[in-house]
Amino acid sequence: MTRCVISTNPQTKAFPAWNSQEVQMAESQKTEQEVATTSTPDNGRNPFLKAARSVLLAAIGAAALGKEEIEAIVNRLVERGEIAEKDGRELINELVERRKKDVSRLGDRLEDSTGMLEQRVEAVLERMNVPTKKDVENLSRKISALSKKVDELTKKMES
DSSP: OOOOOOOOOTTOOSOTTOOHHHHHHHHHHHHHHHHHHHOOSOTTTOHHHHHHHHHHHHHHHHHHSOHHHHHHHHHHHHHHTSSOHHHHHHHHHHHHHHHHHHHHHHHHHHHHHHHHHHHHHHHHHHHTTOOOHHHHHHHHHHHHHHHHHHHHHHHHHHO
8 A cells, every 4th residue: 555645834825725724634644544554453463352253153143043933945956856755854954954053053152252252351360469259358358347347446535
């Protein structure tokens, strides 16, 4: 991709026909292009996002053909005489079974992906020293215990 650099310095008059509006339009187009190229979700860098995307697309494809739709397609083939009725029933059963297996596999892949995501999030949070829910609960209990002790000590001091 080639880029044209436009000088916005008013002292240089290299492009006298270009007014400031045209320069601003060119700059805004450049920033829109930069946003469009940098805001793609995975940019080919994150393998987890690629895997999640492929699982999602496969799930959509598997769910797209329901049993009724499969039966309708096969029944049309039988009506046209392209396949025998017995073969049609076998084809319906085969496709439905294949779909069930695909959905089952997708569920397994989704569970695996979810587990991977949870592990990675935990690792990132640990690296950033972000406290877990357990850590916060432990600190809350300790603060409550210390507050009680302070209250007891202040009562003893007052008496």
